[in-house]
Amino acid sequence: MGGPRMEREILHVNTDDFYASILRLRDPALRDRPVVISGPLPRGAVLSSSYEARREGVRRGMTVSQARRLCPRGAFLPPDWKLFRQASHALSGILHRYSPLVEPASLDEWYIDYTGCKRLFGDVLDTGSRIKREIVCQTGLRVSLGIASNKLVSHVASRSAKCAHLVDVYPGYERSFLAPVPIDRFPPVGERWAPVLRELGIVRVGDITRFDGEVLSFCFGTWGARLYRGAFGEDFAPVRAQPAPDERFTVEELLQPDRVHRRVLESILYRLAERLGERLRAERFRAGSVFLELRYADGMTVRGTGRLPAPDSDDALLFEAVRPVFVRIFARRVRVRRLALSAGRLEPEPLQLGLFADSATGAERMRRLRTALDHLRANLPAGVAPVFGRALPGLGRGDDAGGDRYGGSGHRTGREGAGMGRAP
Numbered sequence: 001m002g003g004p005r006m007e008r009e010i011l012h013v014n015t016d017d018f019y020a021s022i023l024r025l026r027d028p029a030l031r032d033r034p035v036v037i038s039g040p041l042p043r044g045a046v047l048s049s050s051y052e053a054r055r056e057g058v059r060r061g062m063t064v065s066q067a068r069r070l071c072p073r074g075a076f077l078p079p080d081w082k083l084f085r086q087a088s089h090a091l092s093g094i095l096h097r098y099s100p101l102v103e104p105a106s107l108d109e110w111y112i113d114y115t116g117c118k119r120l121f122g123d124v125l126d127t128g129s130r131i132k133r134e135i136v137c138q139t140g141l142r143v144s145l146g147i148a149s150n151k152l153v154s155h156v157a158s159r160s161a162k163c164a165h166l167v168d169v170y171p172g173y174e175r176s177f178l179a180p181v182p183i184d185r186f187p188p189v190g191e192r193w194a195p196v197l198r199e200l201g202i203v204r205v206g207d208i209t210r211f212d213g214e215v216l217s218f219c220f221g222t223w224g225a226r227l228y229r230g231a232f233g234e235d236f237a238p239v240r241a242q243p244a245p246d247e248r249f250t251v252e253e254l255l256q257p258d259r260v261h262r263r264v265l266e267s268i269l270y271r272l273a274e275r276l277g278e279r280l281r282a283e284r285f286r287a288g289s290v291f292l293e294l295r296y297a298d299g300m301t302v303r304g305t306g307r308l309p310a311p312d313s314d315d316a317l318l319f320e321a322v323r324p325v326f327v328r329i330f331a332r333r334v335r336v337r338r339l340a341l342s343a344g345r346l347e348p349e350p351l352q353l354g355l356f357a358d359s360a361t362g363a364e365r366m367r368r369l370r371t372a373l374d375h376l377r378a379n380l381p382a383g384v385a386p387v388f389g390r391a392l393p394g395l396g397r398g399d400d401a402g403g404d405r406y407g408g409s410g411h412r413t414g415r416e417g418a419g420m421g422r423a424p
Contacts, residue, residue: 007115007149007171008113008115008149008150009113009114009115009117009118009124009147009149010111010112010113010114010115010147010148010149010150010151010153010154010239011111011112011114011124011128011131011145011146011147011154012105012109012110012111012112012145012146012147012148012151012154012155012157012158013091013095013109013110013111013112013131013143013144013145013158014108014109014143014144014145014146014158014159014161014162015091015108015109015141015142015143015144016141016142016143016144016162016163016164017050017051017163018048018084018087018107018108018141019035019037019047019048019079019084019108020035020037020048020049020050021140021141021142022080022083022084022087022141023035023037023077023080025140025141026083030075033052033073033074033075034049034050034052034053034056034058034071034073034074034075035049035050035052035053035074035075035077036048036049036050036053036058036064036067036071036074036075036076036077037049037077037078037079038064038067038076038077038078039064039078039258039297039337044063044064044297045060045061045062045063045064045258045297045298045337046058046059046060046061046062046063046064046067047060047079047337048060049067049074051163052074053067053071053074056070056071056074057070057071058070058071058074060298061297061298064076079254081252081254081338081340084107085107087139087141088104088107088108090138090139091108091110091135091139091141091143092104092110094131094134094135094138094139095110095112095131098112098114098117098121098127098131099112099113099114099117100241101113101239101240101241102239102241103239103240103241106301107301109158111151111154111155111239112239113238113239114127124147124168125147125166125168128145128147128166128168129166131143131145132145132164132166142163142164143164144158144159144161144162144163144164144165144166145158145161145165145166145167146158146159146160146161146166146167146168146169147166147167147168147169148168148169148174149169149171149174149233150174150233150234150235150236150237151235151237151239152187152188152230152233152235152237153169153174153177153178153233153235154169155187156177156178156181156185156186156187157169157177159185160181174232174233174234175206175209175231175232175233177233178205178206178230178231178233179204179205179206179209180204180205180206181204181205182203182204182205183197183198183202183203183204183205183207183208186205186230188223188226188227188230189227205230205231206231208227208228208231209228209231209232211228213225213228213229216228248279248283249276249279249280249283249285249287249342249343249346250340250341250342250343251272251275251276251279251340251341251342252272252338252339252340252341253268253271253272253338253339253340254337254338255268255336255337255338255339257335258297258335258336258337259335259336260333260334260335260336262330265326265330265336265339266323266326268339269292269319269322269323269326269339269341270315270319272339272340272341273315273316273318273319273322273341274315276290276315276318276341276342276343277313277314277315277318277370278315279343280313280343281313281349281370281371284348284349285313285343285346285347285348285349286311286312286313286346286347286348286349287308287311287312287313287318287343287344287345287346288307288308288310288311288344288345288346288347289305289306289307289308289321289343289344289345290305290306290307290308290318290321290322290325290341290342290343290344291303291304291305291341291342291343291344292304292305292306292322292325292326292329292339292340292341292342293338293339293340293341293342294326294329294330294336294338294339294340295336295337295338295339295340296332296334296335296336296337297334297335297336297337298334300332300334302329302330302331303329304325304326304328304329305325305344306321306322306324306325307321307345308321311345311346311347313349313370314370315370318341318343322341
């Protein structure tokens with residue numbers, strides 16, 4: 001017979017004012033001003049806003065012109081994704097010192113499974129306080145921290161801990177802790193479902209427990225069942241460790257303007273696959289998986305992972321692995337602002353030397369051809385070097401007006417498959 005089950009200890013780390021705080025560290029003159037991170041003027045959307053700007057009514061997703069009217073003295077700045085990722089990587093490095101199970105939820109949020117680490121680092125409350133101090137000393141950033149027996153409750157606890165505080169929810173008190181939480185602050189709900197639940201008289205999380213679980217399951221499916229369990233403080237999802245992508249093999253594109261046409265986005269994604277394949281070949285590496293991050297114009301970020309049949313650096317194979325991921329996560333009728341593609345499960349490319357000059361295998365000949373095309377693309381103007389697969393469509397005016405996703409005739413994407421095409 002097994003021994004008693006060990007109670008889980010899950011921490012949720014949430015960086016306070018992540019984007020604005022990083023920009024203020026770079027430019028101290030911003031410390032006394034509301035900071036708004038947004039897209040290009042005047043129709044760009046607000047990606048994030050500092051606490052000062054939020055007090056003046058600025059919210060994520062509103063247009064920059066609206067935000068300027070509400071907060072005329074604010075500093076409106078474009079996002080610096082490279083700097084944000086560097087800061088996120090530094091924070092993640094600190095958290096990995098205390099547990100092997102660290103799951104990034106976004107650039108500024110992480111779950112840590114501290115279960116069983118008490119003998120190494122002491123009580124979880126002491127460790128939480130130590131993490132907060134280390135982050136401030138080493139990065140200058142402040143974090144809020146929630147501690148609970150599962151991911152859901154620890155997430156709500158860290159939100160309650162704002163700003164730069166720590167909230168610990170004792171095992172057995174999850175339901176009473178969640179009961180007074182406003183329904184739109186409950187992670188499974190968010191802004192999308194909050195109005196629907198309010199129509200049913202559900203204003204706070206505790207109101208959910210007054211319903212029968214089967215009724216919610218019948219009305220909302222699996223999400224309703226998860227919502228009902230969550231209201232009682234139940235969440236059995238494990239903390240899944242995810243290795244940070246290698247910056248050498250991460251390519252991204254910030255779209256100007258934002259795009260929503262599926263075929264245009266797929267063509268941009270193919271261009272990213274070409275760039276990623278070029279980097280892999282230059283370093284003589286092969287990727288076994290690809291990781292896609294998609295950021296919408298309203299600030300929401302979604303991610304997905306795809307696998308290759310066998311490790312490779314071929315542009316077309318990288319695209320074929322990431323395309324189903326894109327189809328799966330591009331599920332909102334909202335314009336896309338940024339695409340980032342990373343390579344995972346890296347392994348060195350085998351170096352095989354033939355005895356005879358004409359003994360190169362088909363794979364080796366293809367690699368040489370790809371390398372030659374990489375050289376052409378590096379030395380010729382954009383759109384002149386030949387490409388395999390699909391050529392990029394013209395990204396002029398009206399390219400988001402129609403398409404096969406939302407109606408309209410769409411745009412040609414060049415040759416499909418492995419034929420030879422030319423970028424227009």
